[in-house]
Amino acid sequence: MINKTIFFLLLACYLSASFTGCGKRYSPVPASGRVTLNSQPIADCAVSFEPTAQNVVPAAAGLTDANGNFALKTVEATGQRQGASPGEYTVRFFWRDPAMDGPGYDENKPVRPPYKIPLKYEQEGIVFEIPAGGKTDIVFDLEP
Helix, strand or coil: CCCHHHHHHHHHHHHCCCCCCCCCCCCCECEEEEEEECCEECCCEEEEEEECCCCCCCCEEEECCCCCEEECEEEECCEEEECECCEEEEEEEEECCHHHHCCCCCCCCCCCCCCCCCHHHHHCCEEEEECCCCEEEEEEEECC
């Protein structure tokens, strides 16, 4: 059984082969927002902020709630911190099965997502910049 914390740790570690500058402390700023598809909230969507080549900081990730809201967390070698470091990111969106957190989850029996995130948002993503003061009103309105 995989719980949300482990999921985010694995996701962030996988996406964050950007532990360049190990030992350097980054100062995450508040970063949160909302994800919608055709203006409708998306629940259980993993939101992955992957640093671009110009932004050498750890990756950040969040998971949307039933209203599409997310709050980013940064995973560093020393642990998990609220927010994201300022800079430019490629943001990708992935649906995740909420049953992964429950008993009896069988990863060999995939569940069909209740909505379809267009593949371009998983593969190409969207370039987005977190300002130095943070941003708590990020809105990603994905389109088909």
